[in-house]
Amino acid sequence: MFDNLSQRLGAVVKNLRGQGRLTESNIQDALREVRVALLEADVALPVVRDFIARVKERALGQDVLSSLTPGQMLIGIVQKELAALMGEQAAPLSFAAQPPVVYLMAGLQGAGKTTSSGKLVRMIRAQGKKKVLLVSCDVYRPAAIEQLKTVAAQAEADFFPSSPDQKPLDIALAALDYARRHFFDVLIVDTAGRLHVDEAMMQEIRELHAALKPVETLFVVDAMQGQDAVNTAKAFGDALPLTGIILTKLDGDARGGAALSVRQITGKPIKFVGVGEKLSGIEVFHPERMASRILGMGDVLSLIEEAQKGVDQAEAIKVAKKLKTGKGFDLDDFKSQIQQMQKMGGLGGLIDKLPGMGQLKAGDLAQGEKQMRRIEGIINSMTPKERQQPEIIKASRKRRIAAGAGVQVQDVNRLLTQFEQMQKMMKTFSKGGMAKMMRGMKG
Numbered sequence: 001m002f003d004n005l006s007q008r009l010g011a012v013v014k015n016l017r018g019q020g021r022l023t024e025s026n027i028q029d030a031l032r033e034v035r036v037a038l039l040e041a042d043v044a045l046p047v048v049r050d051f052i053a054r055v056k057e058r059a060l061g062q063d064v065l066s067s068l069t070p071g072q073m074l075i076g077i078v079q080k081e082l083a084a085l086m087g088e089q090a091a092p093l094s095f096a097a098q099p100p101v102v103y104l105m106a107g108l109q110g111a112g113k114t115t116s117s118g119k120l121v122r123m124i125r126a127q128g129k130k131k132v133l134l135v136s137c138d139v140y141r142p143a144a145i146e147q148l149k150t151v152a153a154q155a156e157a158d159f160f161p162s163s164p165d166q167k168p169l170d171i172a173l174a175a176l177d178y179a180r181r182h183f184f185d186v187l188i189v190d191t192a193g194r195l196h197v198d199e200a201m202m203q204e205i206r207e208l209h210a211a212l213k214p215v216e217t218l219f220v221v222d223a224m225q226g227q228d229a230v231n232t233a234k235a236f237g238d239a240l241p242l243t244g245i246i247l248t249k250l251d252g253d254a255r256g257g258a259a260l261s262v263r264q265i266t267g268k269p270i271k272f273v274g275v276g277e278k279l280s281g282i283e284v285f286h287p288e289r290m291a292s293r294i295l296g297m298g299d300v301l302s303l304i305e306e307a308q309k310g311v312d313q314a315e316a317i318k319v320a321k322k323l324k325t326g327k328g329f330d331l332d333d334f335k336s337q338i339q340q341m342q343k344m345g346g347l348g349g350l351i352d353k354l355p356g357m358g359q360l361k362a363g364d365l366a367q368g369e370k371q372m373r374r375i376e377g378i379i380n381s382m383t384p385k386e387r388q389q390p391e392i393i394k395a396s397r398k399r400r401i402a403a404g405a406g407v408q409v410q411d412v413n414r415l416l417t418q419f420e421q422m423q424k425m426m427k428t429f430s431k432g433g434m435a436k437m438m439r440g441m442k443g
């Protein structure tokens with residue numbers, strides 16, 4: 001579903017560079033990519049529009065952390081906003097009523113209501129020792145009642161029998177009465193779905209809701225439904241005061257796109273996600289994890305945090321001052337930048353965390369790391385004076401340095417040329433940083 005998004009964002013990371021601040025013009029293309037990718041992935045247009053506007057508002061005028069490129073910075077914002085869009089941490093299941101509290105399961109046929117009813121037993125018990133009763137009001141598919149019976153047995157919960165010749169409302173009220181008299185804590189009511197939203201189904205579940213007064217009305221939706229999930233969510237959200245959402249089948253191909261729309265359209269929290277056919281396949285919903293999943297990329301937020309942590313602030317200020325006072329950026333500064341880079345896990349560690357970098361060849365990476373170590377070795381072989389005034393490094397010094405570092409004289413020459421270019425570049429940018437320097441080295 002969202003395969004394109006991670007590819008597109010990968011391109012954004014590559015193209016958005018060289019600017020110290022996110023501006024209307026430099027993020028425009030990137031935002032267009034995000035927009036197109038979301039639309040292609042079947043996210044509803046109003047949801048996409050709203051989302052892009054928020055990201056833009058957040059991004060404009062932001063300074064780019066010195067160790068990140070503007071592209072990475074923007075993706076960090078996209079991920080944060082995705083997480084925000086899908087809501088904060090959802091509230092746990094409610095027991096806030098006289099027991100037995102009722103949980104009403106709503107959703108289309110095949111969404112996973114019956115399976116999720118069984119899975120919920122586990123979640124309920126995680127919140128304390130509870131007596132749970134399950135009942136099926138699906139009188140249209142005889143197999144549905146049998147299915148819930150099996151699920152109840154697996155979940156080690158009690159099952160209230162019903163039959164296809166009864167009316168759904170009668171079944172529900174009988175089950176509630178039974179639950180009261182036998183001191184159950186929770187009654188889970190599974191309902192009939194249809195393949196499509198239809199008025200008779202909505203009317204029936206509205207009646208069930210009015211009679212049962214559930215503390216939880218949970219909308220169960222299949223994550224693989226894409227755009228259809230939006231219409232279903234809207235229909236159920238309009239018909240019922242939902243208290244939460246269960247997003248099922250996230251273990252399949254679905255990359256969580258439905259989560260985006262469903263949460264936005266209903267305004268209700270996603271409480272749980274279904275991650276397998278077995279009753280153990282249920283998890284509490286985590287918005288940040290889902291955001292990463294949708295972006296199909298490593299955890300960019302942690303990259304940003306590490307960048308902030310890894311950069312030695314005092315060192316960074318010292319370098320910035322040097323640049324301001326016009327006193328040259330020397331080879332010692334260069335070395336300390338490389339060391340900071342390594343502190344952050346080296347090139348390999350960094351690239352793992354970047355979206356769209358998966359296709360980067362392992363060979364390129366090893367090459368880059370080797371290069372970094374070689375540069376460090378060469379600088380280590382220089383005297384402090386040589387590091388501060390590289391222009392004094394003439395032929396005999398070069399030979400000595402090369403021998404000390406175990407490299408050829410032309411390696412020393414190459415480093416000095418690169419350093420010179422970089423020095424020029426550093427003066428051009430008001431803010432320095434490893435990312436920019438690395439690009440300068442390649443050029």
Ligand code: GDP
Nearest residue numbers: 109110111112113114115248249274275276277
């Ligand atoms: P209902 O018609 O809404 O009651 O849906 P069911 O509970 O019968 O589920 C329909 C199908 O989806 C069944 O084959 C379930 O095993 C499957 N299913 C439900 N939830 C999940 C899930 O989270 N992951 C996977 N892989 N399958 C699920």
